[in-house]
Amino acid sequence: MAGANLQLRHAYSIAQFVPTVSSTPPPQRVRIGISPSRVLFCNLRATSAAAATLRTTRRSVTVAASSVSSAVDSSPSSDSLVEERDDTGRIPLLEVKDLRAVIVESRQEILKGVNLVVYEGEIHAVMGKNGSGKSTFSKVLVGHPDYEVTGGSIVFKGQNLLDMEPEERSLAGLFMSFQSPVEIPGVSNMDFLNMAFNARKRKLGQPELDPIQFYSHLVSKLEVVNMKTDFLNRNVNEGFSGGERKRNEILQLAVLGAELAILDEIDSGLDVDALQDVAKAVNGLLTPKNSVLMITHYQRLLDYIKPTLIHIMENGRIIKTGDNSLAKLLEKEGYKAISG
Numbered sequence: 221m222a223g224a225n226l227q228l229r230h231a232y233s234i235a236q237f238v239p240t241v242s243s244t245p246p247p248q249r250v251r252i253g254i255s256p257s258r259v260l261f262c263n264l265r266a267t268s269a270a271a272a273t274l275r276t277t278r279r280s281v282t283v284a285a286s287s288v289s290s291a292v293d294s295s296p297s298s299d300s301l302v303e304e305r306d307d308t309g310r311i312p313l314l315e316v317k318d319l320r321a322v323i324v325e326s327r328q329e330i331l332k333g334v335n336l337v338v339y340e341g342e343i344h345a346v347m348g349k350n351g352s353g354k355s356t357f358s359k360v361l362v363g364h365p366d367y368e369v370t371g372g373s374i375v376f377k378g379q380n381l382l383d384m385e386p387e388e389r390s391l392a393g394l395f396m397s398f399q400s401p402v403e404i405p406g407v408s409n410m411d412f413l414n415m416a417f418n419a420r421k422r423k424l425g426q427p428e429l430d431p432i433q434f435y436s437h438l439v440s441k442l443e444v445v446n447m448k449t450d451f452l453n454r455n456v457n458e459g460f461s462g463g464e465r466k467r468n469e470i471l472q473l474a475v476l477g478a479e480l481a482i483l484d485e486i487d488s489g490l491d492v493d494a495l496q497d498v499a500k501a502v503n504g505l506l507t508p509k510n511s512v513l514m515i516t517h518y519q520r521l522l523d524y525i526k527p528t529l530i531h532i533m534e535n536g537r538i539i540k541t542g543d544n545s546l547a548k549l550l551e552k553e554g555y556k557a558i559s560g
């Protein structure tokens with residue numbers, strides 16, 4: 221299929237990025253022509269061609285790579301645990317400072333000053349009531365065109381993320397697993413992953429793998445997520461159960477790698493075995509150099525993927541940060557124990 225244009229009858233999560241398919245509700249089915257050579261990242265699912273049409277969350281104001289001294293909001297309720305964190309000599313992977321963002325169409329402000337610092341090798345969990353802004357925060361990080369950043373800064377590996385297109389963010393090492401991964405009928409999982417993998421290799425100036433070499437690489441990753449090889453021949457996410465889609469997302473992460481993996485509710489819809497498999501896979505991908513930012517509603521995920529810090533988001537801000545005891549408190553007493 222090399223050289224042939226693929227007609228992706230259902231764009232992958234491009235459906236969540238391409239503005240021509242506007243934001244309400246995010247369509248699951250769009251028609252888009254895409255060349256294999258242009259599939260740069262299956263994580264952001266933005267092609268070079270598609271990305272050119274994206275409205276980005278780029279901000280006109282130049283943002284200096286300013287330091288963010290605390291991982292928490294300046295709110296008095298911030299947890300002392302973070303303030304006491306010894307950051308000496310540590311390299312921040314992600315620094316978010318006073319981030320504000322609105323929905324492009326309605327101009328409604330959703331993020332109202334988010335502060336967060338993630339260091340290399342850390343796992344951060346973001347929790348919070350429905351509608352508090354968790355998914356919006358993660359989508360703004362990857363450059364979702366539904367949102368416009370109106371203030372603050374995001375620095376990733378010392379670079380101003382807000383000056384980067386979604387696909388550049390992906391190349392820089394951001395991966396996002398969406399709550400509802402979409403289908404791409406007509407494109408096998410194997411081909412899709414191979415194209416995305418090679419596109420990234422090309423960009424990094426590294427040798428590409430031919431289909432046979434790539435298959436060997438992929439099989440080892442399948443084991444990591446406990447997926448059968450049958451899934452490779454099936455079209456991307458087509459007919460996959462909710463749990464299979466989540467595993468497939470983690471397979472993409474395993475294949476492509478990322479310095480910061482943003483996992484939005486990877487635990488939703490998973491049975492206990494699948495949850496353990498996915499958690500094991502995520503843990504297996506962790507190194508002292510890469511980090512995870514995961515959004516979850518439940519303590520059970522945190523039993524398997526132990527977070528360095530847990531942040532509670534409320535009304536578009538992080539109002540509290542703490543350790544695992546925060547999640548346990550939530551599980552026991554609900555958000556009233558935190559937000560009062």
Ligand SMILES: Nc1ncnc2c1ncn2[C@@H]1O[C@H](COP(=O)(O)OP(=O)(O)OP(=O)(O)O)[C@@H](O)[C@H]1O
Pocket residue numbers: 243244323330348349350351352353354355356357366
């Ligand atoms: N594109 C959009 N169009 C309209 N409203 C939006 C859009 N994106 C976010 N919102 C609104 O912003 C608020 C925050 O949504 P978001 O999905 O970030 O919350 P959340 O904390 O992830 O919620 P949940 O836990 O239910 O997944 C919600 O009220 C939501 O309806």
